[in-house]
Amino acid sequence: MNQNFFPEYKYISRAYIFIIFMMCLTGFGQMPIFKRYYIADIPGLGWLAQYYLTHYIHYIGAILLFVISGYCAAAYFFAGRHHFRLTRSAYIRVILLAAITVTGIFRVLKNLPDIVFSPNFTMFIDISHLIFMLIFLMAAAWFLFTKSGWLMEKARISEN
Amino acid sequence: MQKISRRSFLKAGLAAAGTVGISGLALPSSLRGADQTPLATLIDIRKCVGCEACVDACKEANADKFPQPQKPFPKMYPSRVKVSDWSDKKEVRNRLTPYTWVFIQSAEVVVDGEKQTLTFPRRCMHCQNPPCADLCPWGAARKLENGITLIHADICLGGQKCKAVCPWSIPEQQTGVGLYLDILPSLAGNGVMFKCDRCYNRLEKGSLPACIENCPENVQTIGPREEIVRQAHAIAKEIGGYIYGETENGGTNTLYVSPVPFETLNKAVEKGPGQPHFNKVGDSMAHADNLAKAMIIAPFAGLAAGAVRCYKAAKTIAASADKGAQEEK
Numbered sequence: 302m303n304q305n306f307f308p309e310y311k312y313i314s315r316a317y318i319f320i321i322f323m324m325c326l327t328g329f330g331q332m333p334i335f336k337r338y339y340i341a342d343i344p345g346l347g348w349l350a351q352y353y354l355t356h357y358i359h360y361i362g363a364i365l366l367f368v369i370s371g372y373c374a375a376a377y378f379f380a381g382r383h384h385f386r387l388t389r390s391a392y393i394r395v396i397l398l399a400a401i402t403v404t405g406i407f408r409v410l411k412n413l414p415d416i417v418f419s420p421n422f423t424m425f426i427d428i429s430h431l432i433f434m435l436i437f438l439m440a441a442a443w444f445l446f447t448k449s450g451w452l453m454e455k456a457r458i459s460e461n
Numbered sequence: 462m463q464k465i466s467r468r469s470f471l472k473a474g475l476a477a478a479g480t481v482g483i484s485g486l487a488l489p490s491s492l493r494g495a496d497q498t499p500l501a502t503l504i505d506i507r508k509c510v511g512c513e514a515c516v517d518a519c520k521e522a523n524a525d526k527f528p529q530p531q532k533p534f535p536k537m538y539p540s541r542v543k544v545s546d547w548s549d550k551k552e553v554r555n556r557l558t559p560y561t562w563v564f565i566q567s568a569e570v571v572v573d574g575e576k577q578t579l580t581f582p583r584r585c586m587h588c589q590n591p592p593c594a595d596l597c598p599w600g601a602a603r604k605l606e607n608g609i610t611l612i613h614a615d616i617c618l619g620g621q622k623c624k625a626v627c628p629w630s631i632p633e634q635q636t637g638v639g640l641y642l643d644i645l646p647s648l649a650g651n652g653v654m655f656k657c658d659r660c661y662n663r664l665e666k667g668s669l670p671a672c673i674e675n676c677p678e679n680v681q682t683i684g685p686r687e688e689i690v691r692q693a694h695a696i697a698k699e700i701g702g703y704i705y706g707e708t709e710n711g712g713t714n715t716l717y718v719s720p721v722p723f724e725t726l727n728k729a730v731e732k733g734p735g736q737p738h739f740n741k742v743g744d745s746m747a748h749a750d751n752l753a754k755a756m757i758i759a760p761f762a763g764l765a766a767g768a769v770r771c772y773k774a775a776k777t778i779a780a781s782a783d784k785g786a787q788e789e790k
Contacts, residue, residue, distance in 0.1 A: 309770075331598045333620035334649075337542060352596055352626050353745070360752040364759045371763020372770070379771035409753045412746060414590035414711060417606045424600030424616065431598075 307376060317369055321441075324362040328434060330355035363405060370398075381452065390440075390449035397437040404430035499589065499608035501686035501714040502659070502673065503693050504581060506726075507700070508680045511565050511580030515672035515681075516554055519563045519584075522660060522671030526614065527551075527560050528653060530637030535646035542651055545634040556735030557583070559635035559655035563672050566736065568729035570721045579719070579726070582672060582680065583737055584657040585610060585631045586706060587714035589686075592745045593623035593632065602632075602654075608686065608714040609659045616640060618650035628710050628745055629737035632656040686714060693718045711744035 330349045335341040341350035348354050377385075387395070407426040410416050418426070520527075530548050537544070547553070551560040563584040570579055591610040594602040601617035604610050612623065612632060618641045624632045632654035641650025660670035668674065673681040682692065693704045696718045705723045706716035717739075719726060727739035744750075 331596065331622075333622050333625075338539065339541075352622060353748075356596060357748055357752065360749060360756070364752065364755050367756060367759035368763035368766070371760040371765075372767040373763075375764045375767025376771060379768060380774065406756075409749075409756060412590075412595040412749055413753060414746070414750065417604055420600070420603045420605075420613065423603050427598060427600040 307381065313369060313373065316365070320362050320365050320369070324359060324366065325434065325438065327355040327359040327362065328431075331359070360409070363409075383455075385452040385454055388449060388451060388453050390444045390447075391451040393440055394437070394444070394451070397433060397440060400433040401430065401437060404433060498685045499606070499714060500664075500683055501587075501608060501689040501716060502670075503682045503684075503689045503696075504715065504717045505680055505682070505696060506579055506581045506717055506719040507702075508678045509565070509580045509582065510678055511567060511578075512677065513554065513565055514675050514677055515563055515582050516561065516565060518671040518675035519657070520560070522663065523562060523658075526655075526658070528614075528635040528638040528655065530635060530652070531642065532637060534637045535642065537651060538647050544636045545652060546636055547633070548635070548637075555731075556733075557631060557633050557656070557737075558735060559633045559653075562655065562657040564735075566730050568726045570725050570729050572720050579721070581717065581719075584672075585659070585715070586629060586710070587657075587659060588710050589712040589714060590710075590744070590746050590750075592626040592628075592710075595746055595749070596626050597623055605661065607661075607664065609661050609664075611658045611661055612654050612656060614639060614653050614655070617653045618644075619652035619654055620650060621654065623654050626745065628740075628742040630734075631737060633735060689716055705739060709742040711746065 326349070329335070331352065335346070336350040341347050377387075404426050407418070408430055411418055411423060411426065528548065530546065532548075534544050534546070547558045547560055550558065554561060554564055556564060563582050565580050566583045567578055567580045570577060572579070587608060587610045589608070591602070591604050593612070594604045594610055597603075598620075599616055599618060600613075602610065602612045602623050617639055619634050619636070619639060621632075621634055624630050624634070633656065634652050634654055636652040639650070639653035641652065644650065660668070660672075663670060669683065670681075673683055682689065684692075690707055693707065693716050696702060697704050700718075700720050702718050702720045703722050704716060704718055706713040717723070723739040723741075730736070730739065732738050
């Protein structure tokens with residue numbers, strides 16, 4: 302978003318990228334791969350092989366992502382949408398993030414003591430969460446390559 | 462299956478407690494998990510004589526679930542990934558293995574001033590909120606509504622995460638079996654994890670788990686968890702004993718009642734790989750459960766912060782517009 306209009310955008314953008322990076326890292330850390338492939342042996346990365354720790358960090362990342370999403374959604378609907386519109390790549394990212402969020406919420410619910418899902422549904426949410434994340438990562442990499450942002454100024458649209 | 466008459470079943474005195482002990486009788490639907498009642502088992506340590514009838518019964522009843530690995534095993538990379546092969550050591554009985562889902566642990570302790578050797582079966586604790594099922598990345602480990610924690614052998618890739626997060630390190634790995642052989646056998650996975658499934662298939666048919674049905678000393682009792690906890694407290698009160706599993710790891714569906722403190726038992730038992738401890742265990746998933754509550758508040762907190770931010774910005778813009786208008790006048 303335009304920095305004059307929304308000066309904290311720069312910081313939120315950095316925080317969002319950092320959180321997504323940590324979510325990916327700790328998400329992949331839920332699979333037993335970092336120790337097997339010596340990544341956890343790299344000094345400073347031993348924590349990646351600690352399943353409970355990576356799980357907590359993943360949860361904390363989800364909380365922060367929810368806060369940022371709520372903040373940005375409010376900023377867009379109350380103010381930003383009068384001057385900006387979401388780009389097509391933004392819609393794709395929002396849909397993928399929503400899919401990751403929904404499957405993630407079901408994973409969190411599954412981990413609560415009194416909630417039991419059927420085995421097939423449990424497997425479906427486990428695997429779909431991973432698949433949506435992989436698609437999101439590929440999409441995010443492509444949009445980074447094509448320099449597709451989230452917002453476009455309405456004035457620029459009318460100029461075009 | 463050994464048939465026991467209704468009379469002997471009642472004689473066991475377990476029906477009165479609303480639970481089922483040694484019996485070949487068909488289980489009521491509540492015990493089959495048909496009405497989604499979590500079932501628990503109570504192991505009365507006083508009664509166990511260490512005869513290993515439970516071990517034999519488990520091995521016989523679950524023989525078709527035991528791994529039948531394909532050899533030679535695929536070469537795995539990197540070299541730190543070790544083969545875990547128990548197929549030539551199927552008769553090992555002093556610890557848990559992929560072929561021994563229950564074993565008899567012993568402890569030399571002093572009971573009422575007398576030195577005694579206590580024996581007791583050890584197997585999966587079937588936690589109420591099992592970290593193995595919660596944290597399994599594939600959904601291979603799962604909790605069932607009737608209180609069983611189960612590892613699906615056709616889905617498990619043998620990554621050992623369930624063992625790493627289990628407070629008692631219960632699941633045991635066998636290389637050369639399972640889904641990983643069909644995916645990337647050299648690069649991902651390493652077999653299947655095995656552990657007690659509390660004879661879920663027998664329970665579905667209305668039979669008791671094999672270890673319970675075949676115990677000659679009625680060491681184990683199975684029933685709705687509330688009843689089992691009540692029964693454990695009644696025994697503990699009667700003998701001045703101690704309970705393990707009621708609160709461990711947030712509560713388990715395997716409870717022990719002992720005449721000596723579990724700290725004493727824990728010091729006396731042989732511990733190591735495949736030989737679980739009797740330590741006090743906090744709720745492994747408690748932090749995650751608390752963070753889950755914070756997740757409910759988080760988006761609303763963000764929305765509120767964003768709304769306040771926009772309101773203040775609008776107010777500032779309006780104020781500066783007013784000021785500008787006044788200056789123009």
